[in-house]
Amino acid sequence: xxxxxxxxxxxxxxxxxxxxxATLDLDALLLKHAEFPAIAPVxxxxxxxxxxxxxxxxxxxxxxxxxxxxxxxxEFMQDGEFDVHALSANWADLKVLLPxxxxxxxxxxxxxxKAHPDMLLALKQAYQLGQRS
Numbered sequence: 520x521x522x523x524x525x526x527x528x529x530x531x532x533x534x535x536x537x538x539x540x541a542t543l544d545l546d547a548l549l550l551k552h553a554e555f556p557a558i559a560p561v562x563x564x565x566x567x568x569x570x571x572x573x574x575x576x577x578x579x580x581x582x583x584x585x586x587x588x589x590x591x592x593x594e595f596m597q598d599g600e601f602d603v604h605a606l607s608a609n610w611a612d613l614k615v616l617l618p619x620x621x622x623x624x625x626x627x628x629x630x631x632x633k634a635h636p637d638m639l640l641a642l643k644q645a646y647q648l649g650q651r652s
Contacts, residue, residue, distance in 0.1 A: 522546050522590035522617060524601060526558045530581035532574050539566045539578070545592045549614050555607040558583045591617060615646055 522545035585601030
């Protein structure tokens with residue numbers, strides 16, 4: 520199951536309209552960042568926008584819209600709004616849950632680890648034990 524969402528920033532700069540859209544992989548973001556990253560720099564990098572430009576400054580001030588949340592990312596989509604604050608608050612747990620979910624899927628054929636709380640607890644405890652050693 521993919522854990523993705525689509526982010527979009529639309530704005531105008533020097534009489535031109537810009538629309539930067541990308542489908543972002545939550546798993547990749549979790550691996551790369553210690554906390555939920557600001558979306559403007561992520562989209563800027565994808566669309567080759569220099570973060571030291573005036574274009575980027577306007578982009579950074581524009582609202583980000585989210586859509587098409589899949590997998591775990593969908594848990595943070597409520598009534599068409601992506602709850603970035605809730606996602607940020609759960610970032611540390613997700614950094615553990617998503618890799619464990621992949622292990623459960625590949626080795627135990629468990630599609631939703633949350634539906635098996637005892638297995639989830641056992642895998643989390645094993646993960647924590649490995650972190651301590």
